[in-house]
Amino acid sequence: MNKRNFLKSSAAALAISALSLGAAGGALAANKVLKIGFVGVTSGPAAAWGTSNVRSMQTRAAWINEIGGVKIGGDTYDIEIVTFDDQKDPKRAIAGMEKMAQEGIHYVVGPNVDDGAAAVRPVAESNGIMYFPYAFPKSLYQKPASNAVLGMIANYQSGPAIYKFLRDKKGVKKVAFIAANESDPLSQRDGGVAAANALGLEVVADKDTYQNDTRDFVPVLTPVLRSKPDLLVLSGVAPGNAPLLIRSARELGYTGFISTETAQDAKVLEEGAGDLANGFISVGGASTPEIRSKAMEEFIDRYTKMFGEYNDESNTKVYALEYIIETLKMNPKGIDDIGEFKKTMDNFSAPNPYMKGDATLKYVGMTSFGQKRQVAVPMVVNEYRDGKFDTLFIAEVD
Numbered sequence: 001m002n003k004r005n006f007l008k009s010s011a012a013a014l015a016i017s018a019l020s021l022g023a024a025g026g027a028l029a030a031n032k033v034l035k036i037g038f039v040g041v042t043s044g045p046a047a048a049w050g051t052s053n054v055r056s057m058q059t060r061a062a063w064i065n066e067i068g069g070v071k072i073g074g075d076t077y078d079i080e081i082v083t084f085d086d087q088k089d090p091k092r093a094i095a096g097m098e099k100m101a102q103e104g105i106h107y108v109v110g111p112n113v114d115d116g117a118a119a120v121r122p123v124a125e126s127n128g129i130m131y132f133p134y135a136f137p138k139s140l141y142q143k144p145a146s147n148a149v150l151g152m153i154a155n156y157q158s159g160p161a162i163y164k165f166l167r168d169k170k171g172v173k174k175v176a177f178i179a180a181n182e183s184d185p186l187s188q189r190d191g192g193v194a195a196a197n198a199l200g201l202e203v204v205a206d207k208d209t210y211q212n213d214t215r216d217f218v219p220v221l222t223p224v225l226r227s228k229p230d231l232l233v234l235s236g237v238a239p240g241n242a243p244l245l246i247r248s249a250r251e252l253g254y255t256g257f258i259s260t261e262t263a264q265d266a267k268v269l270e271e272g273a274g275d276l277a278n279g280f281i282s283v284g285g286a287s288t289p290e291i292r293s294k295a296m297e298e299f300i301d302r303y304t305k306m307f308g309e310y311n312d313e314s315n316t317k318v319y320a321l322e323y324i325i326e327t328l329k330m331n332p333k334g335i336d337d338i339g340e341f342k343k344t345m346d347n348f349s350a351p352n353p354y355m356k357g358d359a360t361l362k363y364v365g366m367t368s369f370g371q372k373r374q375v376a377v378p379m380v381v382n383e384y385r386d387g388k389f390d391t392l393f394i395a396e397v398d
Contacts, residue, residue, distance in 0.1 A: 031069040034077040034328075034335070035103060036061075036321060039096035039120065040110030040134075041088040045212060045240030048265040048311060049112040049134065050085070056317040057081045057109060059303040070325055073332030079325075086111055090119035101127035106338055109151065109320045111135060114184040117148065124148070130338045132320040132375070136188065141365060141373035146342060150365065150374040151320045155188045155236070155261035157368065157397045158283045160195040162259055162381055165393060166231055166281075167199060172257060176205035176229035178220065178245070180212045185236025188261060192233055204229050212238065217248035225254050234260040242280070243272025250276040257281065263313040270387045277384050281392060284382035285315020287354060288391045291378065296354040312389050316377055318354060319361075323375050326350040326361055345372050367398050 038057060040050035061079035069076040082105060084096030093116035100108050101123060108124070108131040111117045117135035124131050124147045132151040133140065140148040166172040175196045179185035186209070193206045204227035210220045224232070234245055237260050246258055246269070259281035269277040287296055292315075299318055304310045327344055328334050334341035345363045352359035355378070365374035379396055382389035 031076045031078045033080050034070075034072070035080045035082050035105045036324060037096075037100040037103075037105040037108035038081060038083045038110050039086055039093055039100065039108055039131075040084075040112040040116070042083070042085040043087055046088050046112065046238040048239040048268060048313065049263065050110065052263075052265075052311040052313040052317045053109055053112070053134075053320070054081070054083050055303060055307050055311070056314045057321050059299065059306055060318060060321050062306070063299070063302055064325075070329070072325075072328050072335065075332075079321075086116055088113055088116065090115045093117075093120050094123055096120075097123040097127075097129065097131070100129060106130060106336070107324045107341075108132070109324075114187060115182075121145065121148065128338050130324075130341055132324070135184070136191075138369060141369040141371070143371060146371070146373070147338070148373065149323075149345075149363070150369075152263070152286075152316050152375075152377065153283060153379045153397060154368065154374075156191045156195065158261045158379055158381065159188075159192045159233075160199065161379065161393075161395050162261070162281060162283075163192075163196055163199050163201060163231070165381070166257060166259070167201060170230075170257065172201070172230040174202045174204050174227070174229045175231045175233060176208075176224050176227055177203070177233045177235050178205070178208045178210070178224055179235035180237070180241070181209040182212060182236075187236075189233075189235035192235055192261070212241070214241070215244065217245050218252060221245070221248050221252060221254075225249065225252055229256060231257045231259060234258065236260075236262055238262075239265045239268050240272075242282075243269050243277060246277050246280055247273045263316065264384070265311055265313065266384060266388055267309065267311075269384055275386070278386065280384040282382055282384070282389075284380040284389050284391070285312040285317070286319065286377035286380055287315035288380055288394065290391070291355050291394070293352075293354055293356050299354070312382070315354075315380070319375055319377050322353070323361060323363075364398050 042050040065078045086093040097120040112134045114135045117133035136154045179189040264282045331344040350361045363372035364376045381392045383392045
């Protein structure tokens with residue numbers, strides 16, 4: 001072989017070798033994909049609840065993927081979020097969970113309300129799906145149920161804490177409850193009434209209801225406020241209805257406290273009620289400036305850049321995806337077998353990236369459910385004032 005042909009052959013061989021190495025390198029660099037589902041409400045009066053879920057998941061997934069994915073066992077995964085708007089309709093929630101099953105998804109965040117969470121239970125249990133609802137019926141988390149994990153603080157955990165605080169610190173003695181005529185808020189109302197009675201408070205109204213599409217709340221609130229409560233509880237109120245109820249109560253001359261155990265949106269309150277919403281008490285996201293870590297600050301910054309705004313409730317909604325991923329990291333067999341995931345839950349512990357100090361992620365719920373079927377997040381109770389939430393107090397559940 002002459003020198004010219006030798007050089008040509010060598011160059012071709014090197015080119016082929018380089019292509020082969022590049023292909024191999026690309027194959028090594030290609031991450032697997034871990035799909036995590038969301039089934040919940042992202043439209044209508046309660047849209048803020050599900051929207052904060054989706055945006056939190058998408059923000060965190062983008063962050064993880066940007067830094068190269070997450071290593072679970074011997075594999076590295078990119079996170080893909082698959083979403084379904086159930087429109088707060090149990091039938092659509094079932095269809096959404098069935099879609100997740102068809103796509104082979106084993107971990108789903110949501111639904112956001114009691115009816116939806118109860119409706120999807122058979123689908124989840126028959127298709128090997130763990131789901132993280134923001135719904136409060138204890139039957140979802142008590143044996144024999146085992147596939148649902150409560151993603152937030154329940155009303156029967158936060159309600160007594162709020163009422164006790166107002167009784168001890170603000171002199172509240174009389175309480176009135178009002179709720180939408182739906183199973184979710186009615187259940188929360190009944191739980192609130194029981195908690196108020198247990199604390200020795202006088203319940204002066206607990207039968208008044210409204211339809212969720214109500215826009216004039218004056219006729220509904222007038223008889224309630226005649227009972228002259230120190231505290232008006234808006235049981236299970238949707239973010240879209242809260243400012244309308246608050247505005248009507250204040251315009252009727254009510255000057256007492258107003259509270260709810262559901263998470264709210266400061267922007268919606270500001271737009272719908274303005275200064276009339278000042279003093280409104282609600283359960284906030286699981287973070288405050290005093291306790292949040294640099295990672296939490298970065299999450300808020302990334303979320304705001306992605307969506308142009310931030311919802312305080314996402315301080316809680318950031319946690320579900322984190323719990324799923326960290327539990328799978330502890331036991332990678334859970335990727336395809338939720339039985340392995342369940343076995344890991346009782347002794348699971350991992351550093352909490354969103355809080356300062358040595359806080360940990362862990363599953364709780366023994367007191368409320370008799371088994372660990374709740375994510376541990378701080379109970380932050382907020383007071384709305386001048387367009388933002390101020391921390392009233394912080395507690396925790398076991």
